[in-house]
Amino acid sequence: MNAPLNARIATHEVENQPPPFAGYNAWSGDAILRATVAREGAGWIADRAMAMGQLVGSERMRTLAELANRFTPQLRSHDRYGNRIDAVEFHPAYHELMGLAFGAGLHSVAWTARDAGFAARAALNYLWNQGENGTSCPVTMTFASLAPLEHEPALAREWMPKIVAEDYDPRPLPLAEKRAVTIGMAMTEKQGGSDLRANTTRAEPAGGGAYALTGHKWFCSAPMCDAFLTLARTDAGLTCFLVPRSLADGTRNVFLIQRLKDKLGNKSNASSEIEFAGTLGWRVGDEGRGIATVIEMAHLTRFDIVIASAGMMRAALNEAMHHAAHRSAFGRRLAEQPLMKNVLADLALEWEAATLTAFRLARAFDRQKSDRHEQLVCRLGVPVAKYWLCKRTPAVALEAMECLGGNGYVEEGALARLYREAPVNGIWEGSGNVICLDVLRAMARSPDAVDALAAEIEPAAKAEPRLARFVAGLKRDLDDRATLETQARRVVEKLALALQASLMVQHASPEAADAFCATRLDARTGAVFGTLPASANIDAILRRAALE
Numbered sequence: 436m437n438a439p440l441n442a443r444i445a446t447h448e449v450e451n452q453p454p455p456f457a458g459y460n461a462w463s464g465d466a467i468l469r470a471t472v473a474r475e476g477a478g479w480i481a482d483r484a485m486a487m488g489q490l491v492g493s494e495r496m497r498t499l500a501e502l503a504n505r506f507t508p509q510l511r512s513h514d515r516y517g518n519r520i521d522a523v524e525f526h527p528a529y530h531e532l533m534g535l536a537f538g539a540g541l542h543s544v545a546w547t548a549r550d551a552g553f554a555a556r557a558a559l560n561y562l563w564n565q566g567e568n569g570t571s572c573p574v575t576m577t578f579a580s581l582a583p584l585e586h587e588p589a590l591a592r593e594w595m596p597k598i599v600a601e602d603y604d605p606r607p608l609p610l611a612e613k614r615a616v617t618i619g620m621a622m623t624e625k626q627g628g629s630d631l632r633a634n635t636t637r638a639e640p641a642g643g644g645a646y647a648l649t650g651h652k653w654f655c656s657a658p659m660c661d662a663f664l665t666l667a668r669t670d671a672g673l674t675c676f677l678v679p680r681s682l683a684d685g686t687r688n689v690f691l692i693q694r695l696k697d698k699l700g701n702k703s704n705a706s707s708e709i710e711f712a713g714t715l716g717w718r719v720g721d722e723g724r725g726i727a728t729v730i731e732m733a734h735l736t737r738f739d740i741v742i743a744s745a746g747m748m749r750a751a752l753n754e755a756m757h758h759a760a761h762r763s764a765f766g767r768r769l770a771e772q773p774l775m776k777n778v779l780a781d782l783a784l785e786w787e788a789a790t791l792t793a794f795r796l797a798r799a800f801d802r803q804k805s806d807r808h809e810q811l812v813c814r815l816g817v818p819v820a821k822y823w824l825c826k827r828t829p830a831v832a833l834e835a836m837e838c839l840g841g842n843g844y845v846e847e848g849a850l851a852r853l854y855r856e857a858p859v860n861g862i863w864e865g866s867g868n869v870i871c872l873d874v875l876r877a878m879a880r881s882p883d884a885v886d887a888l889a890a891e892i893e894p895a896a897k898a899e900p901r902l903a904r905f906v907a908g909l910k911r912d913l914d915d916r917a918t919l920e921t922q923a924r925r926v927v928e929k930l931a932l933a934l935q936a937s938l939m940v941q942h943a944s945p946e947a948a949d950a951f952c953a954t955r956l957d958a959r960t961g962a963v964f965g966t967l968p969a970s971a972n973i974d975a976i977l978r979r980a981a982l983e
């Protein structure tokens with residue numbers, strides 16, 4: 436009577452399916468991650484990272500992620516008596532995830548740590564993005580909000596302690612009554628989009644230092660955050676404001692949520708269309724300097740997207756390697772089939788290069804205040820990496836999904852969700868072309884940023900002739916000023932590959948660095964994953980990438 440149900444069903448035994456992929460530690464099992472984080476000065480985060488790694492590798496995390504994305508947020512514009520409440524209801528799994536993320540300081544360690552806070556926080560965020568991605572949106576915005584707020588010491592004094600609090604308090608209450616707050620941003624308008632200069636929302640002085648805002652925003656994610664950085668036009672021009680959802684007197688600020696977006700992926704995260712109608716906001720930064728103020732936040736969110744993308748690549752690779760290790764086809768495990776090994780090793784190279792790039796930038800953030808070189812690496816490196824990693828993540832997710840065959844395409848598994856999630860990082864916070872144009876702008880305004888990146892790459896190029904040749908070609912492209920704008924994607928891709936190759940030469944195994952240079956710097960190699968040359972030491976690459 437107590438035999439498992441499978442044993443009592445006559446039709447078939449379930450065989451040749453992998454065991455559930457859970458019960459691993461995404462931190463302690465990832466030797467390359469641990470070495471990278473230690474090298475960038477944040478080895479001290481190991482205990483927290485261990486706890487996060489265990490969570491991310493647990494069945495509980497999988498269940499929460501699946502539930503929060505299957506049962507999507509619902510808009511409750513009015514209560515049952517017809518009063519506007521402009522609330523979004525989430526599945527309890529979303530709130531549990533938010534509690535785990537904010538409770539772990541995922542949003543704040545960069546600001547509260549004494550040393551290497553950006554690299555330490557990056558380790559946590561990299562791990563988190565292997566488990567769930569929709570919650571990363573409010574986490575990232577809350578993390579990044581502190582940069583513009585530093586311009587307004589009075590507002591910062593009020594808000595900062597509750598922004599960095601390691602806690603999650605979703606109650607719709609005024610700041611004074613909250614244990615912790617989350618911050619969003621509302622920039623994008625229907626007619627404006629990337630071109631923020633076309634924004635039309637107006638702000639009029641309303642007394643007591645407040646302004647009354649009137650207008651709309653076409654995209655506003657995580658609308659249940661406690662306050663939003665937004666742009667509105669005063670007589671002096673576009674200005675940044677902090678718009679709280681609750682006012683100090685206990686009433687709700689006017690914040691009309693018109694609709695929730697029905698998105699391709701990123702399902703657990705609510706994204707909305709909102710309207711301001713006499714909505715109260717407080718100025719952040721100088722009047723007329725709104726774009727310059729919010730760009731500081733965008734720089735941080737772009738960096739966070741780089742970290743998230745590297746984590747998502749790791750998640751995809753893990754799923755593919757786990758499946759291949761346990762599934763057999765045509766007489767051998769997939770992990771032993773030469774062509775599958777080529778695909779997995781190629782994915783592993785992409786992930787390792789992404790990870791080294793992401794954490795190199797984390798170090799630049801940690802040191803930029805006192806080191807001009809790091810500041811320049813940061814300025815140019817962030818958009819270069821944001822562009823390239825966001826372009827590569829959907830391709831990695833697609834190929835990893837294919838490694839699982841039909842199982843990969845089914846919603847119960849993590850890869851279908853990861854695949855639908857993957858493109859959004861390339862679209863928000865600057866779409867591909869906009870980011871490439873930002874790279875050109877950075878190079879034009881700070882020509883020494885190109886020198887700083889060249890100095891980063893030079894030692895590796897001296898040791899690796901293929902990189903030296905690649906860099907020489909890149910320099911010719913950069914010198915051709917007349918075609919730079921039409922060629923911007925080509926140039927940014929090359930900048931990314933040169934930086935990645937230099938990091939691989941310095942820090943990866945000789946086998947991985949050699950295969951990376953052979954396939955990423957040489958135009959004759961394949962356009963898809965799984966095209967490593969016969970000379971590549973695939974077994975060595977896979978050994979290093981495997982979870983311990």
Ligand SMILES: Cc1cc2nc3c(=O)[nH]c(=O)nc-3n(C[C@H](O)[C@H](O)[C@H](O)COP(=O)(O)OP(=O)(O)OC[C@H]3O[C@@H](n4cnc5c(N)ncnc54)[C@H](O)[C@@H]3O)c2cc1C
Pocket residue numbers: 619620621622623627628629630654655656657698701706859862863864865866867868869870872
């Ligand atoms: C899920 C989701 C959530 C979002 N959440 C928020 C949020 O919380 N807050 C917020 O403010 N915004 C949010 N956004 C908006 C997002 O930041 C914008 O969609 C993005 O900035 C692009 O703007 P757009 O959609 O208006 O496209 P456009 O600006 O119209 O761009 C369309 C295309 O044209 C390209 N392009 C633009 N200018 C040029 C040029 N000069 N040369 C060549 N190509 C160009 C772009 O790269 C893009 O590919 C969200 C978007 C999504 C999808």
